[in-house]
Amino acid sequence: MLNVEHINVGYKDLQVLWDVSFQVNQGELVALIGPNGAGKTTTLKAIMGLRRPWSGTIYFEGQNLCKVPAHKTAELGIAMVPEGGRVFTGLTVLENLELGAFAPHARKHMAQTLEEMYQLFPRLEERKFQRAGTLSGGERQMLAIARALMSRPKLLMLDEPSFGLAPLLVDRIFAKIKEINQAGMTILLVEQNVRAALELAHRSYVIQNGRIVGMGTSEELLSFEFVRSAYLG
Amino acid sequence: MVETLVQNIVFGLLLGALYGLAAVGLSLVFGVTKFLNVAHGELLMLGGYVSFWLFNLYHVDPFVSLPLAALALVVVGIVLYSLLFSRTVKMDEEQKVQTTMLIGFGVSLILQNLAQRLWTADDRSITTAYSRMSWTLFDIRFPIVRVVSMVVALLLVIALQQFLQRSYFGKAIRATVEDWEEATIIGIDTHRVYLVAFVIGAAFAGVAGALVSVGYSIVPSMGLEWTLVCLVVMTLGGLGSIIGTFVGGLILGVAQALTAFAVGGAYRQVVGLLLFLVVLAVRPQGLFGVKEG
Numbered sequence A: 001m002l003n004v005e006h007i008n009v010g011y012k013d014l015q016v017l018w019d020v021s022f023q024v025n026q027g028e029l030v031a032l033i034g035p036n037g038a039g040k041t042t043t044l045k046a047i048m049g050l051r052r053p054w055s056g057t058i059y060f061e062g063q064n065l066c067k068v069p070a071h072k073t074a075e076l077g078i079a080m081v082p083e084g085g086r087v088f089t090g091l092t093v094l095e096n097l098e099l100g101a102f103a104p105h106a107r108k109h110m111a112q113t114l115e116e117m118y119q120l121f122p123r124l125e126e127r128k129f130q131r132a133g134t135l136s137g138g139e140r141q142m143l144a145i146a147r148a149l150m151s152r153p154k155l156l157m158l159d160e161p162s163f164g165l166a167p168l169l170v171d172r173i174f175a176k177i178k179e180i181n182q183a184g185m186t187i188l189l190v191e192q193n194v195r196a197a198l199e200l201a202h203r204s205y206v207i208q209n210g211r212i213v214g215m216g217t218s219e220e221l222l223s224f225e226f227v228r229s230a231y232l233g
Numbered sequence B: 001m002v003e004t005l006v007q008n009i010v011f012g013l014l015l016g017a018l019y020g021l022a023a024v025g026l027s028l029v030f031g032v033t034k035f036l037n038v039a040h041g042e043l044l045m046l047g048g049y050v051s052f053w054l055f056n057l058y059h060v061d062p063f064v065s066l067p068l069a070a071l072a073l074v075v076v077g078i079v080l081y082s083l084l085f086s087r088t089v090k091m092d093e094e095q096k097v098q099t100t101m102l103i104g105f106g107v108s109l110i111l112q113n114l115a116q117r118l119w120t121a122d123d124r125s126i127t128t129a130y131s132r133m134s135w136t137l138f139d140i141r142f143p144i145v146r147v148v149s150m151v152v153a154l155l156l157v158i159a160l161q162q163f164l165q166r167s168y169f170g171k172a173i174r175a176t177v178e179d180w181e182e183a184t185i186i187g188i189d190t191h192r193v194y195l196v197a198f199v200i201g202a203a204f205a206g207v208a209g210a211l212v213s214v215g216y217s218i219v220p221s222m223g224l225e226w227t228l229v230c231l232v233v234m235t236l237g238g239l240g241s242i243i244g245t246f247v248g249g250l251i252l253g254v255a256q257a258l259t260a261f262a263v264g265g266a267y268r269q270v271v272g273l274l275l276f277l278v279v280l281a282v283r284p285q286g287l288f289g290v291k292e293g
Ligand SMILES: Nc1ncnc2c1ncn2[C@@H]1O[C@H](COP(=O)(O)OP(=O)(O)O)[C@@H](O)[C@H]1O
Pocket: A011, A014, A016, A034, A035, A036, A037, A038, A039, A040, A041, A042, A043
């Protein structure tokens, strides 16, 4: 479904990603794990069209994403939950969700998707007229996920959804992600929280210093020092 | 004495409404795009001439021609944005403000000189059959033209505020203001948002100019003074508050009128700058603005 092929990406003259390739198949939950500064967010931005690769290509359902303007990526069926549960804090919860359905195909089904989101995250319905800035960290993360789902994506990408959350909340968010995946959503999960990500994912890629250094199931990846130390604590 | 004072306040409010209308346009553009368009006053001047010539050549009533003045400025806005201002979109904020100021100065010089060549440096004003009529209430005069202008200004400002608060595209504009990257991720074409904001700002300037040409007078060199007025009002009202900016316009109008009344007309301009400095020192987020962070 998503094929990232040999992309090199950077900021100004600083190269961040080096020959990065990976793929996500329909229905999979794939994790991209790596330490801080490895290039995980940059990878997601390249897929969204916010950062153009210097070379290499990204295909989504056979279409070359590098030729698609950034704001059209959502229309093709890719949604991204930005780092740190970034939401529009000055807008209400409901307004955030409504805007999530900005892409034309999603706007037609807005009312129905909204109902689904309230079922998935009942807390959001209770808070729908509240400004998103007044939500707690966990609620914001849920809003960010729900807003992404409002676009009725085929591929959901999450950038460190566990970041800054208490362990109990992390469990709850990850349970939701699993639930969403089991309902048929293809997911690319970016995480530093290696243990939680590996438990959830069907397959994982390890990224370090801008390079993909390994791929496999959690057992297979235990040979990586970075993964092992994360497991052992 | 008291009557003269009240009369001055009334005139101040009536003019202040046009300050407010023009400043709301500039403030919207700055708030959304971070373009400081110092040619805003010249756009206002152009709107005034559109109305003036439509009236003089084709006898179109100035209130009927308001939409045409707006439309003309929509076209000018689209051209200016696409040709010049859009090139700065990718810059960081500080560089953007600086570059757009330079562009704005260039545009304002060109428009001002062009207007002088084409239409001479004479003061112009639209005189209709009802221009001299006014309502009188307790010996206070309310010139009909200026009262209607104020109502038009108020309605437009409220309409814009409602558009931003309630319409889907208005919400998209607010989202883009908060975080353009996040907005792009969910599929908002931020270039289009910037264009729309810029064009609405230009149209507001156009309508304000047209109203100035009926109730007051226009001249090719009026732009700079109006840009300064808008900047002062924008600072008074505070960014991000449409209604606050409009009220800021009323305050400046009254302050100018009172100054003229108390110490003479020559000090009208000074009071604006004085207010500007005081507000910057005491309440930099503006009277109605929200503190950042
Ligand atoms: N806007 C930027 N400008 C310059 N360098 C950046 C920018 N964003 C990220 N970087 C650099 O790119 C590298 C990878 O960053 P990022 O993709 O955010 O990593 P991760 O998400 O894995 O923590 C880091 O070294 C970071 O300093």
